[in-house]
């Protein structure tokens with residue numbers, strides 16, 4: 775059986791922290807879907823289409839990655855539809871834990887056969903988040919160390 779994974783997230787925008795999880799998770803699956811999710815609690819800077827293009831660009835070197843949008847449905851339903859057995863998520867400092875634990879437990883209750891696996895962040899990305907990157911970019915700071923060059927350019931155009 776093919777091992778199919780799904781890495782859902784808001785990716786507004788995709789950072790080097792996300793990319794690190796994708797590159798390390800890549801080897802665990804025959805196919806890895808990156809699903810841009812709609813998070814009703816987050817107002818996004820980039821549209822779904824913009825995020826889709828950015829993620830495609832930064833994962834172009836990974837042939838078994840497919841970038842998709844997951845709109846108006848639950849991640850677990852979407853996972854089932856595309857045949858994914860595993861949800862991949864990244865864990866940073868302790869603050870992520872409570873939130874991630876909640877989602878994983880809820881998903882498990884909804885679809886017991888779908889497992890969530892976590893990869894812990896690389897130390898250098900421990901405090902890297904899309905929100906911080908947007909804040910730095912908004913006030914003219916250099917985000918070079920945090921995102922891909924095309925994402926940096928997209929941020930410059932937004933602000």
Ligand code: ADP
Nearest residue numbers: 782783784785791792813863864865895899902
């Ligand atoms: P969501 O709104 O679903 O939390 P995000 O785009 O913020 O979407 O994050 C998607 C996933 O990537 C989450 O599991 C998050 O913890 C993880 N993640 C975000 N930033 C990093 C990072 N710097 N290192 C490791 N994992 C990260």
